Amino acid sequence: MTLDIVQMVLVTVLTAATPLILAGIGELVTERAGVLNLGVEGMMVLGAAAGFAVAMQTGSTGLGALGGAGAGVLLAALFGVLTVGLAANQVASGLALTILGLGLSGLVGASYVGMKREPAPHLALPGLTDLPGIGHLFFGQDAFVYAALVLVVAVWWFLGRTRAGLTLRAVGDDHTATHALGVKVRKVRFLAVLFGGACAGLAGAYLSLAYTPFWAPAMTAGRGWIALALVVFASWRPFRVAAGALLFGGATVLQLHAQAAGLGLPGQLLSAMPYLATILALVLLSLGRRRGGSPGPAALGQVFTPSR
Amino acid sequence: MSASGPTPLFAAYGIVKRFGAFTANDGVDLEIRAGEIHALLGENGAGKSTLMKILYGLLEPSEGVVTHRGDIVRLGSPEAARALGIGMVFQHFSLCENLTVAENIALVMPKSLNGRALRERIARLGREYGLHLDPERPVWSLSAGERQRIEIVRCLLQDPKLIILDEPTSVLTPGEAEGLFAVLERLRDEGRALLYISHRLDEVRRLCTRATILRAGRVVGACNPQDETARSLAAMMVGTQVRAVTPKTAPAGGRERLRLEKLDLPAPGLHATPLRAISLSVAGGEILGIAGIAGNGQAELFAALSGETLAPRPDALRIDGAAVGRRGINARRRLGAAFVPEERxxxxxxxxxxxxxxxxxxxxxxxxxxxxxxxxxxxxxxxxxxxxxxxxxxxxxxxxxxxxxxxxxxxxxxxxxxxxxxxGILVINQPTWGVDAAAAAQLRQAVIDLAARGAAILVISQDLDELFEIADSISVLHDGTLSPPVPTGRTNRAAIGLLMGGASDAIPAPQSRSEALAHAS
Structure with missing residues (x-):
């Protein structure tokens, strides 16, 4: 019986972590290419609204997810045109993107407030899903969760094992040098920004289609910012993003349980813990930097203008 | 020009490149034939880099054409240039610091070459040409000399027909440079063309049979460098005679102003060099030269002298008698010391x-x-x-x-x-790295004049010509250990070169004096 309680907690941790994994892995790719997109929250919330709207119109969760990702891509494309194409400041553009995304999502979702729909279907494998203790955790999740986990492995493989991934890392490390070698720096960066947008939009769609299957304004509730912090916390490594997301998800669930259990600690303090952990991780990372090399992409946030 | 000889392998005609109102290249013609090492000479800012970038597809000319075997080609990108067989060894290394050696090389290799095959080719090339590299090391941990090796290996792995080399020997020791020359001569004999850019005119005279000289974006001359003297080549480059460095008149032998005593420092990083029992002494009016191959502790020695790294005990370093080993850079400057690091x-x-x-x-x-x-x-x-x-x-x-x-x-x-x-004390690391002949002469003269006014000067340099020109005595830094100083007049380049390679007790031969004088002249 206790095993099932543990499983129940772990399932909630995993579902709370999934949007963070999705958005975080997208931002990781963007940042490894040297672009800092602070608009994750905006792309995510627009993805949530658009995803829910498309799903309501078509009745299909899959199309909804695509719609969410597409909305993220559109917003990211705007950011890419500004920062990669026109060499605008990435920090300012990213912040503006978040505000724009929040506003647009209110517009898109206005007529859907208060509507409900069935959550995304969960995997059900006869025999496996009903395994006591682990069945639901491993074989009873919805497609978003599996997609997030597959994405982590895929991004890890892409960055470390493929030529295109190497090019992307090189662009993020030194755009002048890679440009001199003939790499199309801006093209690589633009594609990386689009990928980040798709992931953030998908993360938003997960929230409105699976996590809490309805749309409410600003329903992302800062998860985009957590995803941003996660990437730094994970020192730009895919598996660490997943681990960090699970930790953050765990903290969220723990905080709920702690509040329910009437623990002496204020809930706000508990929900602040992951952020404190991020600050600590940043300090440790900058200590490590003294030994040479750079923990993150060396060209992160730098605008590239080719001379031609 | 085109009347003589066969069709050039690569040529550029009437190249004009404007950046706004500034014209970097103004009607430049250049013909490069297979099997020749062609020198491109010119001062800093003469337009050499612009021309090279055009040939490597990094810049597109405002006017003019590039031809390959007589056919007009468009070099829209470095890939296009590489596809035509043009390779480039950059002076300011085009390397990503946080990637490994192998990853930096893989960036420009065909996609089909997988990791292991690439490592094997790097190793094979290293053995063949003596360009040894550890493929797994991140670039940030490598010295300038090692980084250049990556550039050269990366270029050679593409089996180029034309290799553009921008100041390739500026960070190499004479021994390493000899190795490079052997490589270049072999590549030439294999029928490749090489475009060689260097400020070191003796190298150009040794290697190249044709030279194109640029000044202010225009071709001002073409010659066979082997028929010229270094002085006459320099005169063509700058348009006037280069000042010869006047040797210092005041002999060394003032009071001791800078002293290091048994300085031991652990390596500051994983791939840095520890300093081992370094002792040295520089008197007022004296110039002590520190020779050595890049990565043998030069950066660490400079940091210890300047105060960027503090010594373990105060009396390890004395400036005008004051024990300053534990004091920072400003305290040392206030005592009259000055420092010029390697990286500008x-x-x-x-x-x-x-x-x-x-x-x-x-x-x-x-x-x-x-x-x-x-x-x-x-x-x-x-x-x-x-x-x-x-x-x-x-x-x-x-x-x-x-x-x-x-x-x-x-x-x-x-x-x-x-x-x-x-x-009163000047510590200067690589004073004329990548600096044109006229500016280098001016800098060396300024250092000599400062010594003549009574300052103690320590020059860390990989350029042996420079050390023999200005230093009173030379010590060699090898693997963090400093050899005893030898008066410049009593040693020669061969002996110093042996010490740089790690041979101990390379006592200079007695007959070396005349040879050293020959070099100094």
Whole structure:
């Protein structure tokens, strides 16, 4: 019986972590290419609204997810045109993107407030899903969760094992040098920004289609910012993003349980813990930097203008 | 020009490249034939880099054409250039610091080459040409010399027909340079064409049979360097005669001003060099040269002298008798010491800051540039202006950002900044790295004149010509250990070269004196 309680907690941790994994892995790719997109929250919330709207119109969760990702891509494309194409400041553009995304999502979702729909279907494998203790955790999740986990492995493989991934890392490390070698720096960066947008939009769609299957304004509730912090916390490594997301998800669930259990600690303090952990991780990372090399992409946030 | 000889392998005709109002190349013609090493000569800012970038597809010319075996080709990108068989060895290394050696090389290799095959090819090439590299090391941990090896290997792995080399020997020791020359001659004999850019005219005379000379964006001459003297080549480059460095008249032998005593320092990083029991002494009026191959502790020695790394005990370092081993860079500057690090951009100067601000950065402790914690910008500008005037620093605008200056001019500025303070002790690392002949002569003269006024000077350099030209005696830094100083007149390049390679007790032969004199002349 206790095993099932543990499983129940772990399932909630995993579902709370999934949007963070999705958005975080997208931002990781963007940042490894040297672009800092602070608009994750905006792309995510627009993805949530658009995803829910498309799903309501078509009745299909899959199309909804695509719609969410597409909305993220559109917003990211705007950011890419500004920062990669026109060499605008990435920090300012990213912040503006978040505000724009929040506003647009209110517009898109206005007529859907208060509507409900069935959550995304969960995997059900006869025999496996009903395994006591682990069945639901491993074989009873919805497609978003599996997609997030597959994405982590895929991004890890892409960055470390493929030529295109190497090019992307090189662009993020030194755009002048890679440009001199003939790499199309801006093209690589633009594609990386689009990928980040798709992931953030998908993360938003997960929230409105699976996590809490309805749309409410600003329903992302800062998860985009957590995803941003996660990437730094994970020192730009895919598996660490997943681990960090699970930790953050765990903290969220723990905080709920702690509040329910009437623990002496204020809930706000508990929900602040992951952020404190991020600050600590940043300090440790900058200590490590003294030994040479750079923990993150060396060209992160730098605008590239080719001379031609 | 095209009337003589067969169709050139690559040629550029009437190349014009404008950047706004500035014309970097103005009607340049260049013909390169297979099986020749063609020199491209010119001062900093003469337009050599622009022409090279056009040939490598990094820049597109405003006017003019590039031909390959007589056919007009469009080099729209480095990939297009590489596809035609053009390879490039960059002077300012085009490497990603946080990637490994193998990853940096893989960036330009065909996609089909997987990791293991690539490593094997790197290793094979290393054995064949003596260019040894550890493929797994991250680039940030490598010395300048090792980084250049990556550039060369990366270029050779593409089996190029034309190899463009930009100042390839500027960071190599004479021994390494000899190795490189052997490689280049072999590549030439294999029928490849090489375009060789160097400020070192003796190298050009040795290697190249044809030279094109650029001045202010135009071709001002073509010659066979082997028929010329270094002096006449330099005169063509700058349009006037290059000043010869006047040897210092005042002999060494003043009181001791700088002393290191049994300095031991652990390696500051994983791939850095520890310093082992370094002792040295420089008297007023003396110039001590420190020779050595890159990565043998030069950076660590400089940091220990300047105070960026503190010594374990105060009396390990004495400046004019004061034990300053545990004191920082400003305290050492206040005692009359001055320091010029190797890296101009990022260490000696902040590239995005103005020259006056850069003057302030190094001199705030010793010049009256601040009062009650408030900057005196006027005084800083005045100081910058004096440096610019005294050292003939060429620049655009009254007070431009340091990064906009050419290498030679920025080096003149950072050296001038220190020398104008009339330091009693000057420590200078690679004083003329990548600097054109005229500027190098001027810098060396300034160092000699400072010594003649009684300063103790320590010059760390990989350029043996330079050390034999200006130093009174030479010590060799090898693997963090310093050899005893030998008076320049009593040794020769071969003996120093042996010490640089790690041979101990390379006592100079008695007959070496005449040879050393021959080099000095």
């Amino acid at each position: 951009n990022g260490h000696a100067a902040a590239p995005s800051m103005r020259l006056s601000e850069n003057a302030l950065l190094a001199r705030h402790a010793t010049a009256p540039l601040a009062r009650f914690g408030l900057l005196r910008l006027g005084a800083a500008q005045e100081l910058a202006r004096r440096v610019i005037e005294t050292f003939e620093v060429r620049k655009a605008g009254p007070d431009p950002a340091a990064g906009t200056l050419s290498g030679g001019n920025l080096q003149k500025f950072v050296v001038g900044r220190e020398i104008l303070a009339e330091p």
